[in-house]
Amino acid sequence: MGSRSLCRPARRRFSLSGLEVSSHNEKLQDTIPGSRRRAILFGERPAGETPSLHTRLAWVQAAPFFRGLSLGQCAEIATTGREKTIPSGHHLFRQGDSASFVFIIASGLIKITQLTESGKEVILRVKGSGELVGGAELLTGRTHRSSAETIEPCQLLVWEASTFKAYWTQFPVLLDNAVNILDQRLRLLEECFRDLATERVPQRVARTLLRLLERSGSPTHKGPIYLSCEELAQMTGTTLFTISRLLCQWAEWGILQPESKAIIVDNLPALINVAKGTEGLCDQAHTATDDTSTRMREVTSVGDSRPSAAFRDIVA
Structure with a gap:
């Protein structure tokens, strides 16, 4: 991925509600060190700790792909992700590229496109907040069948493909979530075909x-x-x-x-x-x-x- 694709991370602060913390506090203790746990639970931040952990945790919890995970499990995933802000008109990956990164959209829109044999670009779909980008290729081990390009400034959470792939086996609920997401995508495609025909x-x-x-x-x-x-x-x-x-x-x-x-x-x-x-x-x-x-x-x-x-x- 070129230098244009990943820029300096934007920083935002996030604190959890007391109700949310109290229901998952025990599981969180087994997952991350005390200093990071205090930062998540009470908004405190130890020396040298950036505030982006709060933002990453909020994004993970909001994404449908991570639905059903505990607070501790979400925190574990959030600590391995990187927060990035991408300008409009930048490619996350191109058709034919190897699957090197996986993205969750925190804000903004990304268009998924394919090139025809004649070189014409066709928009397959547009993805928005909370949606996963680049994850399907991890299951097949193949290169990207399409390209992903920002159509407005986007805030993203980014993982290395190898890191993200390990979560498929570590947290089986993610496979169930992936099936549900694919089902929703199929329904949308059917709806689009129906609209086109009628x-x-x-x-x-x-x-x-x-x-x-x-x-x-x-x-x-x-x-x-x-x-x-x-x-x-x-x-x-x-x-x-x-x-x-x-x-x-x-x-x-x-x-x-x-x-x-x-x-x-x-x-x-x-x-x-x-x-x-x-x-x-x-x-x-x-x-x-x-x-x-x-x-x-x-x-x-x-x-x-x-x-x-x-x-x-x-x-x-």
Whole structure:
């Protein structure tokens, strides 16, 4: 991995809640030395100890791949990981590279791509906070079948492949978690194939944007989504021209703001309506001679439904 891929680690502080500590304190004592244990439990830090241990432990506990592990087991895994901040547009690995590192995304988005025989890049999926990157190849012992590139600044937890592979046998629950993650990925692929076969372009684009919002971890579900029009076209099986025209149309109606390398959602309920197949209202509004405010009332009408619940239904 080149020097551009791994930069100086960002540092953040984290302290555990008393309830969480009291339920696992006994197991933690058997895992790490007293000085490190005090640092984790009480926020204390011995001389020479960096605060990143707190951050790494928090990230491990939040990742679905490590679900079911005790606090002590999570602490053991966290101590072997390295905290890294990666700028946008950097590759973690490329298609054909050997599997040397494994990553957990703490924040940010990473696109997984493949190159066709003609050299065209195709986006397979986008991964977000809490997701594992580069772990599947450890089971097969093969090289990477795809490339991983940051599409926005990312905070990562990184392990050497040999270190991470040992945890598969040390903690059997990780294999169960891996199966569940693969099952979720298969469900998402099936959903994408169904959308491609049955849904119109506006619905496919809206659903894709909602999935990306969910992965971005944005508390307001507004973004920004760091994705170009060309990348969005790849993900939704349409053309760059169609995406550009559609986003400009939605911008006119106040649904979102397309920028050069990002999209900001201004009206989540309207985007949910499009994803649910009510974009016919948008078509009527576009062809009508009413003013913009009238068109917006048609587009954003959601009745008595709650946007948060509708959002969860779409991305589930």
